[in-house]
Amino acid sequence: MAPRIGVVTFPGSLDDRDAARAVEVAGATAVPLWHKDRSLSGVDAVVLPGGFSYGDYLRCGAIAKFAPLMQPLVAAAHEGLPVLGICNGFQILCESGLLPGALTRNDSLHFVCRDQRLRIESTSTAWTSEFAEGAEIVVPLKNG
Amino acid sequence: MARVVVDVMLKPEILDPQGQAVQGALGRLGFVGVTSVRQGKQFVIHVDGPADAELASRAEEMAATLLANLVIEDFTVRVEA
Numbered sequence: 678m679a680p681r682i683g684v685v686t687f688p689g690s691l692d693d694r695d696a697a698r699a700v701e702v703a704g705a706t707a708v709p710l711w712h713k714d715r716s717l718s719g720v721d722a723v724v725l726p727g728g729f730s731y732g733d734y735l736r737c738g739a740i741a742k743f744a745p746l747m748q749p750l751v752a753a754a755h756e757g758l759p760v761l762g763i764c765n766g767f768q769i770l771c772e773s774g775l776l777p778g779a780l781t782r783n784d785s786l787h788f789v790c791r792d793q794r795l796r797i798e799s800t801s802t803a804w805t806s807e808f809a810e811g812a813e814i815v816v817p818l819k820n821g
Numbered sequence: 822m823a824r825v826v827v828d829v830m831l832k833p834e835i836l837d838p839q840g841q842a843v844q845g846a847l848g849r850l851g852f853v854g855v856t857s858v859r860q861g862k863q864f865v866i867h868v869d870g871p872a873d874a875e876l877a878s879r880a881e882e883m884a885a886t887l888l889a890n891l892v893i894e895d896f897t898v899r900v901e902a
Contacts, residue, residue: 735888739890743887771892778892779890781835781836782839784836784838
């Protein structure tokens, strides 16, 4: 059976449909999750998509951290549930303490948008297991 | 009705590009002698009840929980009647 991957929609999420489509293209079943849900509906992994959750007010991701769904999500992540945060989803991961650190403005204050070459250093993660170690991939990078 | 004022600033060791941009603009406008600008946020919160120690402690909790990201920011809390 295809793995079921949850895609969370917060108020202001923009890329939830794109993330759900990517999940389907990758051969999994996308399960829409709503920020007010209190259960993860038994999904095998979760994607926090990009956008401007809660209007990016206060700090990007700072208010999304307290959405009802985040409580079971953070607990499940600590138990090993794979969670992928893209763009604003990554900011939510930092704000909720699932990733260390915090994001600030680019020191140039300019928006950066370019292709970024990345080298696969480890294939032992849920996200890189089908790559070859040492392979180089190109990922679009955009941040402000 | 009590008033709580929370000031949130980036920690001194965190780069503040917005403050630097403001400093540059002040220089271009002819304001000489500006040696540093740091940009922060101020929250003004009105709360039912007295401006007492309990409110101060709740305000600290609000700031630490939500208003500031303690990884990169410091805050100060003032409680006023």
